[in-house]
Amino acid sequence: MDANSFLMGGGGAPTAKFPTPGTVVGGHITxxxxxxxxxxxxxxxxxxxxxxxPMMQLVVTVQTDQRDPSIEDDDGRRRIFVKGQMKNAVADAVRQAGGRGLEVGGILRVRYSHDGEQKQRGFSPPKQYEAHYTPAAAAQLQGQQPTAPAAAPPAQYAAPAPAAVPAGVNPVTGEITSNYAQPAPAAPQGNEPPF
Incomplete structure (x- = not known):
């Protein structure tokens, strides 16, 4: 728990649940x-x-599109407790993405893929996971925005937004180059997560 959560009495986001194989939980790291x-x-x-x-775990809070009516003021944030086999899956996903670790603004998706081999009688078989990670810079370049807006830090100076230039007008000279609207550029493709 961070200092502000302690101060304001928050216990953190609800725990992510992986009840059945195929369940995916993920989103921007908040x-x-x-x-x-x-x-x-x-x-x-x-x-x-x-x-x-001590047995340690990594706690990652992600912004999901999940909403649970039993949770008061559910904003969709979920905590993923990364340990055991899930730790290996997340570490592999970060390496495959060329990252050195998880970062705020990156996108983490974890999928409960199947049950492993039951090693002890009377215990449930261990859950097996797959993970996919997109670093923050790559997520921003791909135009993937967080599900819920994050509070922006105060800025000393904010440059004004550039004026919109209508389609078919040269943005430098202002000359009309076409009577027809130009098609919007295609959305980036090829880096979609596997789940």
Whole structure:
């Protein structure tokens, strides 16, 4: 939890759920990912490995298009707790994207692909995940905007927006070059996530 969440009493975004194979959760990363110690689901106690070292996890908050009517004022943000096999999938996705880590504004999508081999009797088989990551700069170049607007930091000076030039008019000289509207450029393609 960051200092402002502590101050304002927020417990963070709801936890992302992966109930069935094929479930995908993802979107723009809205805050700097953090590392925290895992906790036991039943007791809330911190978890440790057999050698005494703490079991850690990465917490990534993403802006999804999900809305749960049982959550008051649900804004669609979800926390993905990255650990175990999911950690490997996310790390591979970051490497494939040419990144060095997850960053605010990047797009992370995680998919529960299937169940792994059941290793212990009485336990559920481990969930297996796939991940896709688009770094922030690439997401911006592809024109992928966050689902919900983020608050912009205050600026000392904001340049005025350039005036729109009608289609068929030379933007430098102002001459009419055509009586017909020019077609809009095609949307970028080829980097669509696999899920």
């Amino acid at each position: 805050e700097q990912p953090s590392v925290e110690q895992q906790r036991d689901i039943q007791t809330g106690d911190k978890k440790f490995w057999a050698d005494g070292n």
